[in-house]
Amino acid sequence: MHELSVTENILAIALRHAEKAQARRVTDLYLVIGQMASIVDDSVQFYWDIISAGTPAEGARLHFQRVPTELQCLNCNRRYAPADDDFACPDCRSQQIRVVAGEEFYLDAIEIE
Amino acid sequence: MSQRVTVVENILNANDQIAEQNMAQLEASGVTAVNLMASPGAGKTSLILSTVDRLVRRLRLGVVEGDTAPVTIDSERVLAKGVPAVQINTGGGCHLDAVMLQSALTQLDLDQLDLLIVENVGNLVCPANFRLGAQRNVLIASVPEGDDKPYKYPGMYRGVDALVINKIDLLPYTPFDMDYFCRGVEMLNPGLATFPLSCRTGEGLDDWIDWLVEQVRARRRV
Numbered sequence: 073m074h075e076l077s078v079t080e081n082i083l084a085i086a087l088r089h090a091e092k093a094q095a096r097r098v099t100d101l102y103l104v105i106g107q108m109a110s111i112v113d114d115s116v117q118f119y120w121d122i123i124s125a126g127t128p129a130e131g132a133r134l135h136f137q138r139v140p141t142e143l144q145c146l147n148c149n150r151r152y153a154p155a156d157d158d159f160a161c162p163d164c165r166s167q168q169i170r171v172v173a174g175e176e177f178y179l180d181a182i183e184i185e
Numbered sequence: 186m187s188q189r190v191t192v193v194e195n196i197l198n199a200n201d202q203i204a205e206q207n208m209a210q211l212e213a214s215g216v217t218a219v220n221l222m223a224s225p226g227a228g229k230t231s232l233i234l235s236t237v238d239r240l241v242r243r244l245r246l247g248v249v250e251g252d253t254a255p256v257t258i259d260s261e262r263v264l265a266k267g268v269p270a271v272q273i274n275t276g277g278g279c280h281l282d283a284v285m286l287q288s289a290l291t292q293l294d295l296d297q298l299d300l301l302i303v304e305n306v307g308n309l310v311c312p313a314n315f316r317l318g319a320q321r322n323v324l325i326a327s328v329p330e331g332d333d334k335p336y337k338y339p340g341m342y343r344g345v346d347a348l349v350i351n352k353i354d355l356l357p358y359t360p361f362d363m364d365y366f367c368r369g370v371e372m373l374n375p376g377l378a379t380f381p382l383s384c385r386t387g388e389g390l391d392d393w394i395d396w397l398v399e400q401v402r403a404r405r406r407v
Binding site (some may be wrong): 081082084085090095103109112155156160167168169171177179181182185 | 195199310373
């Protein structure tokens with residue numbers, strides 16, 4: 073269900089920008105999705121095929137750019153990819169961290185004709 | 186001829202905009218809204234009922250109940266305590282979104298409320314992504330769920346303003362490691378206000394109630 077409403081949003085954003093650019097159709101969508109954003113690519117694709125039918129974006133290809141989680145230690149500034157159940161800094165073991173990447177959830181660009 | 190158009194638009198932008206309108210409406214009426222999220226069975230309804238019992242004579246309360254099925258069990262239990270309650274049926278949907286709350290707000294007399302408690306759909310994944318416009322987002326974890334949940338559902342633990350750990354009366358009967366659990370929480374959400382309690386025994390509820398009252402007072406003062 074979650075992916076359905078997400079996919080509807082993707083379609084709405086793409087169509088709005090396509091219309092603004094006076095496009096005949098949308099051929100490609102470039103999505104940027106962080107590892108921590110709980111979205112399943114296959115499921116979005118599944119809904120996409122159904123809900124894009126009959127719109128100028130019908131049959132458009134979805135490109136998913138997955139961004140791995142990256143954290144930064146606020147103590148020693150080291151940047152690192154966290155282990156599954158250990159987010160602490162691998163160097164100084166500090167738990168004061170900030171998320172640098174991995175929470176992205178946006179439509180980066182579309183290709184139109 | 187193919188042409189690339191830069192978009193760079195958040196996929197949930199539409200929801201976020203409605204959420205902002207909801208928050209503006211709540212602020213205008215001086216209502217503090219709390220979005221309660223948790224997995225099914227963590228004790229959302231129990232916490233609401235316990236909270237209503239303790240606050241009904243101190244604050245003007247309202248409750249919005251989100252459910253996936255058209256069951257009014259929860260809202261009827263709240264109404265029975267003399268508190269206005271609105272039921273939202275998501276029709277199988279896994280989360281509340283800002284539009285659903287917007288429509289629920291029209292069914293409440295906001296000017297007559299101090300605190301609005303919104304019970305989200307039982308789910309540890311989806312509700313984190315859909316802001317409602319409540320000023321405070323609260324997660325209820327519960328001891329039987331296990332101590333690994335912060336590590337498995339980081340999105341949920343990152344986005345909240347307070348954490349309730351319910352069913353602490355069951356701690357002696359489970360392998361739940363409170364230190365391990367809290368370490369995960371601290372890394373994801375440093376300094377998070379955390380309330381270990383038991384709705385069943387009442388232990389720890391006072392601190393939670395004090396926190397809620399403080400959120401309402403802070404808004405009333407400004």
